[in-house]
Amino acid sequence: MRMVIFILFVVLIASLGSQSANAAPTLPTLHQLSRISVQSIGEGKPVVLIPGLATPRDVWSGIVPELAKRHRVLLVQVNGFGSPAAEVNRRPGTLDGIVEELAAYLSAEKLRGSAVIGHSMGGLIGTMLATRHPEAVGRLMVVDALPFYGALMGPGATPDSVRPIAEQMRAMLVNGPAPTQAPPGMSSSEAGRAKVLSWLKESDAATVGEAMVEDATTDVSANLPKLAAKPITILYAVPSPERAELVKALYGKAYAGLPTARLVPVADSAHFIMLDQPAVFAAEVKRFLP
Template structure:
């Protein structure tokens, strides 16, 4: 496990450089009903009751929520989102610019069809950015947000003074390098190195490696580029819904992540910070019990 938070989260940001052409799709650990497929996302609906939306992160399938989705479905209608092009899925419209805006629009369209009203939205990593973008674009659609290890601007990982114009050239280089791997043989060793930087437990690392092997690098490339060139910090004061910020914390020693996150979200009106000890970027895999407790508290608030 990478103990120093900036290095750990930087590994998360840079890890997509190690992702290659999908070798196989990720097998879900739970049986799922039929999905609804849109241009940028697909959605699986589970259970009955108060709704909640779960959005996975970069290169991740909806299976990342397998540890919490079945339990939630006993009392909730759970909407499991998956970005087209991950988990071995066809990329749909996600290999062209406008991926993030397309995801937000698709999610709004789907929830409108469901007549879901204002719903809690949970997003991990890139999914956290999507959740914030949804609250900004469609404030009546979101009742509250749980953001899991995600920043309103990923450029802060490189420098506190980062701006989109400063980061964009590097983002373009990374996008082009990742996309160029499409059609080339997958590299299991590279996927394993990626997983080791993003998860701390052996089972978590095995799952993340499988996710990496199944992601379409063209979608990963475009998603990462748009993530790196999207700065939501100016919009935070206008996101009035409560935000629960869940982030990984070291088992011992100073928590450097807390300072970075509190600075990044300083202008958001309503934020609660929830550290999950002894975990890495995939906190829901490394510490499933602690994450489920945080999620239950968020939904009960």
């Protein structure tokens, strides 16, 4: 009888182990911090996804289900972007504060060498994180972001020369009427532009304005050679064949301090590559991750 009970016990344990092995990915958990919130889903090597200006974590919805099958996916969202506003993000020091809060969160979770993917302003945040906290970032993907957005204003642009223009844009955003259409160049499809517009409307204007000014006037070009993350992939949008060489030259010059980085043009896409070319984007993410 004892032998029968023992055999049944072993079978039960094996059955439970099998059920556990085939279980669905863990349910998402949400960590609310003062400047950001982080939603965690799945198990495995960590992947941190950082969205851009006035953009919620939903922008990554096309890749999260697949990633969560084999990774712990950490979806960052800036408080005030598609979520209730945070007074602290309306004041100067927002980008620095976000970088430090994210670094502290990763440290508290004992996550080192994460794969970090950032779009637009999120790409700048990812680069700043990798520079200041190299232990936190093992590999880095920047999606349609420059180390200094002022470069779009001309070769002689500096943070100081760009600031008055950025402040004018902030004033228009905060004091002007509510937007009725997405800013130019955001998405090549009507559905994509509608999403971007809805996200902008749901965001706190003061938070967006402060982050926009800081994004436009932050230049991390000099820090690029210090990046220890490997590999580094830079995806950039090419909206039309006529502009391909111009955009290639712009990104090549901007990332000259990262000669080992892989620069990847994405054809027929506006700024939100994940919306305009989801299959290409998913394939590049898969290639980038371990």
